[in-house]
Structure formats: C-alpha cells, structure tokens
Amino acid sequence: xxxxxxxxxxxxxxxxxxxxxxxxxxxxxxxxxxxxxxxxxxxxxxxxxxxxxxxxxxxxxxxxxxxxxxxxxxxxxxxxxxxxxxxxxxxxxxxxxxxxxxxxxxxxxxxxxxxxxxxxxxxxxxxxxxxxxxxxxxxxxxxxxxxxxxxxxxxxxxxxxxxxxxxxxxxxxxxxxxxxxxxxxxxxxxxxxxxxxxxxxxxxxxxxxxxxxxxxxxxxxxxxxxxxxxxxxxxxxxxxxxxxxxxxxxxxxxxxxxxxxxxxxxxxxxxxxxxxxxxxxxxxxxxxxxxxxxxxxxxxxxxxxxxxxxxxxxxxxxxxxxxxxxxxxxxxxxxxxxxxxxxxxxxxxxxxxxxxxxxxxxxxxxxxxxxxxxxxxxxxxxxxxxxxxxxxxxxxxxxxxxxxxxxxxxxxxxxxxxxxxxxxxxxxxxxxxxxxxxxxxxxxxxxxxxxxxxxxxxxxxxxxxxxxxxxxxxxxxx
Amino acid sequence: xxxxxxxxxxxxxxxxxxxxxxxxxxxxxxxxxxxxxxxxxxxxxxxxxxxxxxxxxxxxxxxxxxxxxxxxxxxxxxxxxxxxxxxxxxxxxxxxxxxxxxxxxxxxxxxxxxxxxxxxxxxxxxxxxxxxxxxxxxxxxxxxxxxxxxxxxxxxxxxxxxxxxxxxxxxxxxxxxx
Ligand code: SF4
Numbered sequence: 218x219x220x221x222x223x224x225x226x227x228x229x230x231x232x233x234x235x236x237x238x239x240x241x242x243x244x245x246x247x248x249x250x251x252x253x254x255x256x257x258x259x260x261x262x263x264x265x266x267x268x269x270x271x272x273x274x275x276x277x278x279x280x281x282x283x284x285x286x287x288x289x290x291x292x293x294x295x296x297x298x299x300x301x302x303x304x305x306x307x308x309x310x311x312x313x314x315x316x317x318x319x320x321x322x323x324x325x326x327x328x329x330x331x332x333x334x335x336x337x338x339x340x341x342x343x344x345x346x347x348x349x350x351x352x353x354x355x356x357x358x359x360x361x362x363x364x365x366x367x368x369x370x371x372x373x374x375x376x377x378x379x380x381x382x383x384x385x386x387x388x389x390x391x392x393x394x395x396x397x398x399x400x401x402x403x404x405x406x407x408x409x410x411x412x413x414x415x416x417x418x419x420x421x422x423x424x425x426x427x428x429x430x431x432x433x434x435x436x437x438x439x440x441x442x443x444x445x446x447x448x449x450x451x452x453x454x455x456x457x458x459x460x461x462x463x464x465x466x467x468x469x470x471x472x473x474x475x476x477x478x479x480x481x482x483x484x485x486x487x488x489x490x491x492x493x494x495x496x497x498x499x500x501x502x503x504x505x506x507x508x509x510x511x512x513x514x515x516x517x518x519x520x521x522x523x524x525x526x527x528x529x530x531x532x533x534x535x536x537x538x539x540x541x542x543x544x545x546x547x548x549x550x551x552x553x554x555x556x557x558x559x560x561x562x563x564x565x566x567x568x569x570x571x572x573x574x575x576x577x578x579x580x581x582x583x584x585x586x587x588x589x590x591x592x593x594x595x596x597x598x599x600x601x602x603x604x605x606x607x608x609x610x611x612x613x614x615x616x617x618x619x620x621x622x623x624x625x626x627x628x629x630x631x632x633x634x635x636x637x638x639x640x641x642x643x644x645x646x647x648x649x650x651x652x653x654x655x656x657x658x659x660x661x662x663x664x665x666x667x668x669x670x671x672x673x674x675x676x677x678x679x680x681x682x683x684x685x686x687x688x689x690x691x692x693x694x695x
Numbered sequence: 696x697x698x699x700x701x702x703x704x705x706x707x708x709x710x711x712x713x714x715x716x717x718x719x720x721x722x723x724x725x726x727x728x729x730x731x732x733x734x735x736x737x738x739x740x741x742x743x744x745x746x747x748x749x750x751x752x753x754x755x756x757x758x759x760x761x762x763x764x765x766x767x768x769x770x771x772x773x774x775x776x777x778x779x780x781x782x783x784x785x786x787x788x789x790x791x792x793x794x795x796x797x798x799x800x801x802x803x804x805x806x807x808x809x810x811x812x813x814x815x816x817x818x819x820x821x822x823x824x825x826x827x828x829x830x831x832x833x834x835x836x837x838x839x840x841x842x843x844x845x846x847x848x849x850x851x852x853x854x855x856x857x858x859x860x861x862x863x864x865x866x867x868x869x870x871x872x873x
Contacts, residue, residue: 256819256820257820258757258759258820258821259707259756259757260756260757260798260799260802260815260820260823261707261756261787261790262790262793262795262798262799262801262802264798264801264802264806265790265793265797265798265801265802266789266790266792266793266798267789268793268801278786278789280709281709281711281785281786281787281843282709283709283710283711284708284709284710284711284712284713284714284715284844285709285710285711285714287709287711328717332717352727352732355723355724355727363721366720366721366723369717370718370720373718382873383714383715383718383847384711384714384715384718384844385711385843385844385873481808482807482808485808486808486809486810487806487808487809487810488810488811489803489809489811489812489813489814489815490815490819491813491814491815491816491819492815492819492820493815493819493820494815494820496803496809498808501810505810603808605807616807618806618807618808620808
C-alpha cells in the first residue's frame with residue numbers, strides 16, 4: 218500500500234541580518250510545491266526595552282539592532298531626537314551626517330557585492346560550495362577581492378573619522394554632531410575618490426556581463442509585481458538621508474508623491490503572521506496583501522525619476538530600460554540597482570567633501586524643551602527605516618515604534634522564495650542547484666535580519682524533507 | 696603544518712562583532728593561510744565538526760540559540776566569547792528587565808503601526824527564554840574579548856595568541872566595553 222505523504226522541506230538556518238531565519242517549503246503528494254515560507258526566528262524586543270531610557274541614549278542603543286548598517290539606526294535615532302527637541306540642524310551638521318551615511322552605503326553595498334554576491338556570479342551558481350565564498354574569491358580573483366576589501370574599508374574609514382568607531386559610531390547627537398571633520402581627513406578622502414569610482418564602475422561592468430550571459434534566468438528569477446517605496450528629493454531624485462516619501466503602485470502610478478515621512482502611520486501598517494518574528498508592512502489604503510511594496514535599491518530606483526550626480530544618473534537611464542514604463546520587477550536586478558547606488562554614494566561623498574562648510578565646527582543646536590514625540594526616517598541601504606519615539610516631560614522614552622528596513626521587503630522575500638521553489642521543484646526533484654537558486658533569490662534583497670552570516674559569506678543551508686509522520690526522507694547539507 | 700580549525704557562530708547579536716573581524720581588512724588574507732574556517736558565517740558549512748577553537752558572538756535569548764551554543768561547545772577545545780553580548784549579555788540583555796510576554800505584546804500587538812496583531816509562537820518560531828543570558832550562563836567559556844564590538848586589533852591579537860598556543864589575556868589598551 219502506498220501511503221499518502223505530504224512533505225515539508227525545511228531550509229534551516231537561512232541566516233540573515235538582525236536575526237535568524239529558515240525556509241519551509243510544502244509539497245503535495247506528487248512532490249510539487251503548494252506553499253513556501255520564509256520564517257524569521259529571532260525576536261529581540263527593542264521596542265519594549267528602550268522604554269524608560271532617556272531619549273538621548275537612543276542613537277547609541279539602537280545601532281545595536283544591526284552591526285552591518287549601524288549608521289542607519291544611529292542617524293535615524295538622532296533625527297527622531299532632533300524632532301523631539303524641535304530643532305533644525307545647522308548646515309554643516311547636516312552635511313556631516315549625510316557624509317557619514319554615504320560612508321555607510323559605500324561599505325555596505327561593497328560588502329554585499331564583493332564579499333557576498335560576486336562569488337555566486339563569478340564562480341558560478343553551481344560551483345563547489347566549499348569554495349564559493351570570499352576566501353574562495355581571494356584565491357580565484359585576488360585583484361577583484363582586494364578591490365572589494367578596499368572599497369569597504371574606504372567607507373568604514375569615513376564612518377570612523379566622523380563617528381569615532383567603524384561599527385556603532387557615536388558622532389551624531391540630538392541637535393547635531395559632536396565631532397568636526399579635520400581638513401587632513403577631508404584631503405585624504407578626496408584623494409580616494411578616483412579609484413573608488415573606477416572600482417564601482419568595474420563592478421557595474423561585471424554585473425552587466427553576468428546579465429548578458431544568463432539572460433533567461435535573470436529575467437524570470439523571482440520577478441513579480443509589487444508597489445515601491447523610497448525617499449526622494451523635491452525633484453523626485455534619489456535621496457538617502459532626508460526627503461519625502463514616494464510610493465508607486467505595480468504599474469508605476471504614483472500613489473503618494475512627496476509624502477511627509479513623519480506622518481508614516483497614515484500610509485503604512487504592519488501585518489503579523491504567527492510563523493515569523495518579522496512583520497509584513499503594507500500600504501494602508503490598499504490593505505494586506507494587495508498593498509505590499511518593495512524598498513531598497515530596486516524600490517528606490519523605481520520611484521526615482523533621476524539621480525543628482527552625473528555618472529549614476531547615466532546608469533539610471535540604462536536601468537530604467539530593463540522594465541516596462543521604467544518599472545523593473547526582477548529580483549536579480551537588485552544587484553545592478555545596488556551598484557548604481559554605490560556609484561552615487563561615492564559621487565555624493567565627493568560633492569560633500571568639496572563643500573565649503575564640510576570642515577566647519579558650527580555643529581550643535583540646543584533646545585530647552587521637549588516635544589511629546591519625534592519621528593526619524595532615513596533610507597538605510599536595505600530600505601526605508603522608521604524610528605518613532607514618545608517621551609515624558611523628563612525626556613524618558615514612554616513608547617518606541619520601529620519599522621526596520623528589511624521588514625519592508627518581508628512579503629517580497631516570501632514571494633521570491635515561493636516563486637523560485639515552485640518553478641524549480643517538480644515531482645520531488647530537489648538538487649543542490651535548486652537550493653542555490655532559492656538562496657540566490659533571498660540574497661538579492663541583502664536581507665538584514667540577522668546580519669552577519671548573510672553579509673559575510675554564503676548562507677549555510679540544510680534542507681530536510683520530512684513526511685507528515687515526522688520521518689526524515691531526504692537530507693541535503695552544505 | 697596542519698591549519699588550526701575554527702568555527703564561529705553568532706547568536707542574539709547584531710553581527711557587529713563579525714563585522715569588526717572583517718575590519719582586520721587585508722590581514723584576513725594572511726590569517727586564511729594558517730586558519731581553516733569550519734562552520735562560520737564566512738563559509739557554506741552548516742554542520743559542526745570537531746574544531747580547535749569555537750567563537751561565539753551574541754547572547755542567548757531563545758531555545759534555538761541555546762541549542763546552537765551547546766553544540767558548538769561540544770565540538771570545540773577552546774571556546775572564545777566575542778563582544779559584550781556573548782561576554783555579559785550586552786544590549787540584548789536589556790530585555791531581561793521586562794516580562795517576555797510584555798515585550799512580545801508590545802512588538803506584535805500594541806505597536807502603533809501594527810494592524811490586528813498576534814504573537815508569533817512555536818513551532819513556527821523558537822520560544823523566548825525568560826532572561827537573555829551571556830554564553831557562560833549556558834556553557835563553559837575559556838576566554839573573553841569584550842567590546843561592542845571588540846576592536847579589530849583586539850580580535851586579531853586574541854586569534855594570534857590562540858594560534859601560538861596561549862589563552863589570550865587582552866592588554867589594557869584593547870580591553871574596552873563600548
Ligand atoms: S557585542 Fe555589540 S557588536 Fe557584538 S553582537 Fe553585541 S551589540 Fe553587536
């Protein structure tokens with residue numbers, strides 16, 4: 218007698234950023250995919266345990282949410298604190314914060330491309346998993362690996378100069394910045410711009426070459442319609458540090474143009490599932506799941522009409538040609554979008570370093586009263602990041618609400634996993650190559666739920682096929 | 696000479712300690728000549744095998760993290776804790792002064808942006824422990840490199856001491872806790 222077995226495939230752990238996750242894929246009796254989920258398995262509780270702290274501690278506490286993009290939390294917290302103080306920063310303080318943020322984009326985007334994504338693209342998706350990592354890349358292409366190490370190190374050096382530390386800097390304070398940029402550091406950084414731009418352009422050449430070679434997979438891999446969200450400047454240009462929110466629907470129709478980010482509660486809500494510690498943000502006026510949207514490099518370039526620096530703007534024009542009406546849907550195009558942003562971050566750092574006010578010491582504005590609440594919003598490398606604090610009249614945090622960058626892509630990552638699994642797993646056929654495609658689809662989003670594993674190297678995968686009665690039918694580990 | 700085998704895990708932490716390790720920059724190329732990374736964020740290896748040195752980043756806040764730490768301990772000769780979270784609980788342990796159900800309720804039901812919330816539960820996700828603990832509350836730890844994160848030079852110093860067969864004791868200028 219043939220017993221009916223429904224199978225579950227578990228990929229565990231898919232280690233990510235700010236937490237841990239796993240994938241579970243449900244198969245029917247014939248071995249075809251009926252469901253697939255990306256479960257985030259870590260909860261840390263920042264929204265609770267920040268209660269009772271004084272608000273000016275927040276720029277120091279919240280970076281500990283993520284060691285890969287600590288600057289994003291640091292600056293978003295500082296912006297929320299500025300709002301509590303009700304102050305407008307001095308121009309030099311704003312410039313320095315933005316420069317620190319560019320340092321972060323340079324290091325984070327370089328890390329993702331060179332240390333994480335490029336081993337897949339350059340050594341091949343089916344290369345020996347033992348070698349398909351940054352150490353393998355050092356062996357196979359030391360020149361390129363060194364470019365990655367140097368670019369990341371350049372970004373980290375900017376952060377350290379302005380924030381005192383590379384990881385968890387302390388430079389931004391409510392009302393401004395606590396350190397000026399020295400002219401020696403400025404001159405040193407200005408000398409690095411040339412090679413940094415050249416190396417970013419090399420990376421862009423690599424990704425375009427890869428797209429050419431593997432067209433079919435690239436166009437179809439986890440390509441689906443969603444809305445898109447990101448900050449833009451007043452001309453609807455790409456913006457990382459400060460701006461208004463722009464939200465477009467799956468066809469490119471503008472749903473919210475120039476929306477004030479401090480009113481985010483009017484446009485965004487979060488859905489909860491009991492199988493994941495990560496919530497699922499969506500556009501409130503449309504509801505869940507129809508109102509899901511994507512953020513991060515692909516989302517930002519989809520909502521932007523231009524880029525204010527010349528080289529990145531020229532690439533943006535090429536990027537827009539990849540989609541219908543300028544809307545690019547394929548998850549693998551995140552890599553190209555990320556590298557265009559890397560180029561922009563370097564060009565923008567150049568502009569900021571040349572600004573006449575960049576070494577000014579006019580960095581602090583004070584205030585003697587507190588507003589009841591403050592919202593800080595920034596574009597973190599992985600997406601829009603929201604911090605919202607409420608304080609009592611002594612400045613103690615009463616409540617905190619955070620929507621982290623990667624959370625915005627949670628629904629999309631689930632769709633990506635489902636789509637890749639559904640396309641490639643047929644009639645019980647589960648191979649190494651298929652696992653890697655699932656991995657690649659998640660990696661496009663550079664998820665930041667459990668920082669380290671994902672960003673430093675390959676995600677370790679263990680897929681178990683388990684029958685309903687709990688028996689292990691098949692196990693693949695690498 | 697055989698390479699020294701190292702496994703690293705990160706538990707409840709922010710990855711900042713592993714990032715600080717990457718901040719040794721080009722020194723990683725020299726290190727790769729004498730060290731072989733087993734299960735670690737920088738490899739694809741998922742299973743624990745016997746290693747000389749185990750390294751833990753992050754504290755222990757749920758049942759899954761507890762299991763991973765015990766497994767690492769069972770497979771290594773020397774266990775090193777990286778960073779304030781693994782050494783003392785760190786920022787993550789701030790949760791310990793709250794009731795875990797209150798923390799979950801705040802996160803998944805009360806938060807202003809949450810729509811019709813509910814609290815995620817096992818088996819979909821691992822259960823939280825009542826308290827967030829440093830590594831040595833769960834297993835024996837042989838050496839500590841504190842800092843949030845430790846400076847890259849402290850990480851490199853400790854690794855080199857271990858490679859030389861000594862249990863590292865950080866010099867005072869590398870001993871910091873921020
Ligand atoms: S010690 Fe600091 S850097 Fe290391 S995991 Fe904990 S919070 Fe992150």
